[in-house]
Amino acid sequence: MLRRLDAEPLRIRNVGAEVAVGDWVVPSVELDRVEAVLPRRSAFVRRASFEGNRAESQTIAANIDVVMLVHALTSPPNQRRLERELVLAWDSGARPVVVLTKRDLVDDPGASELSLHAAAPGVPIITASGISGEGVDELAAFAAGNATIALLGASGVGKSTLINALVGRGAQATAAVREGDGRGRHTTVATQLIRLPGGGWLVDTPGVRAVSLWSSGRGIERAFADVFELMDDCRFRDCKHEDEPGCAVQAAIAAGTLDPLRLASMKRLVAEEAALEEEQRVQLKARDRRGVRKLRVK
Ligand SMILES: Nc1nc2c(ncn2[C@@H]2O[C@H](COP(=O)(O)OP(=O)(O)OP(=O)(O)O)[C@@H](O)[C@H]2O)c(=O)[nH]1
Ligand SMILES: [Mg+2]
Ligand SMILES: [Zn+2]
Numbered sequence: 001m002l003r004r005l006d007a008e009p010l011r012i013r014n015v016g017a018e019v020a021v022g023d024w025v026v027p028s029v030e031l032d033r034v035e036a037v038l039p040r041r042s043a044f045v046r047r048a049s050f051e052g053n054r055a056e057s058q059t060i061a062a063n064i065d066v067v068m069l070v071h072a073l074t075s076p077p078n079q080r081r082l083e084r085e086l087v088l089a090w091d092s093g094a095r096p097v098v099v100l101t102k103r104d105l106v107d108d109p110g111a112s113e114l115s116l117h118a119a120a121p122g123v124p125i126i127t128a129s130g131i132s133g134e135g136v137d138e139l140a141a142f143a144a145g146n147a148t149i150a151l152l153g154a155s156g157v158g159k160s161t162l163i164n165a166l167v168g169r170g171a172q173a174t175a176a177v178r179e180g181d182g183r184g185r186h187t188t189v190a191t192q193l194i195r196l197p198g199g200g201w202l203v204d205t206p207g208v209r210a211v212s213l214w215s216s217g218r219g220i221e222r223a224f225a226d227v228f229e230l231m232d233d234c235r236f237r238d239c240k241h242e243d244e245p246g247c248a249v250q251a252a253i254a255a256g257t258l259d260p261l262r263l264a265s266m267k268r269l270v271a272e273e274a275a276l277e278e279e280q281r282v283q284l285k286a287r288d289r290r291g292v293r294k295l296r297v298k
Contacts, residue, residue, distance in 0.1 A: 042093030047212035070153030091219035130161030143200025155207025
């Protein structure tokens with residue numbers, strides 16, 4: 001019998017794999033533990049909060065088809081955060097969509113839409129409100145074909161409110177943003193999978209403050225496809241896009257078609273990923289050495 005994990009599991013025994021919300025599992029007859037986990041189709045993974053200095057990953061949701069990156073129109077558009085989220089989304093194997101919430105609270109979302117569009121070329125942007133219901137049908141369409149949608153974003157942006165609007169009832173607790181700093185209160189404390197009445201699934205997640213990379217795929221290449229396309233036209237193959245002659249990236253910046261902050265952001269993410277890969281390599285080596293030592297003892 002197959003079951004889909006709809007909450008963060010409390011106890012997992014006898015499985016050599018970690019499980020996450022959205023995983024398909026085979027439970028024991030007594031339903032008190034997981035016997036096996038089916039291979040994943042996709043997974044949204046980020047770097048877990050730093051444990052000592054070890055690089056640890058955290059799978060937020062598994063087997064998702066669509067990742068909705070939720071930003072509130074009531075806060076200034078945060079391009080750098082969206083770029084990070086997009087790298088993880090592309091690496092997850094699911095399709096990203098940007099959702100701008102709280103449409104009912106702003107007069108003109110145009111400037112925010114433009115700004116975030118520049119940080120997410122080729123990614124659909126949907127403006128919505130969980131309170132007025134605007135855009136909710138458009139979001140619901142992504143669940144067609146029994147798809148699984150995960151909503152991700154900072155605390156207080158309105159993820160649970162959107163989920164309630166999609167489900168048509170107050171399934172998820174929501175709470176007002178704190179006065180003063182405008183931040184959310186971390187109302188949702190655990191990831192949860194919710195069945196949509198018309199088919200499909202939703203994953204509500206707790207808001208996260210920081211989005212740290214955990215990737216080894218082509219997320220950066222896809223999130224910065226516009227920059228990579230420019231790089232193909234640089235005169236030198238090893239162009240660093242600084243002050244080399246014939247640099248197509250610098251030419252685009254000079255022409256005003258590429259924001260230098262976007263290039264800097266991409267370089268920072270590439271460096272972060274390289275540092276992470278180095279950390280992982282060192283950890284693996286340490287583990288190998290321990291393995292060898294064990295073998296010698298025998
Ligand atoms: N006017 C208006 N208020 C909204 C909208 N969406 C959310 N809110 C309000 O914003 C506050 C936070 O919404 P939540 O849905 O709890 O936010 P969340 O993203 O789930 O936050 P966490 O669970 O902490 O990660 C609540 O007071 C909501 O009523 C919206 O579209 N319009
Ligand atoms: Mg919530
Ligand atoms: Zn160049």
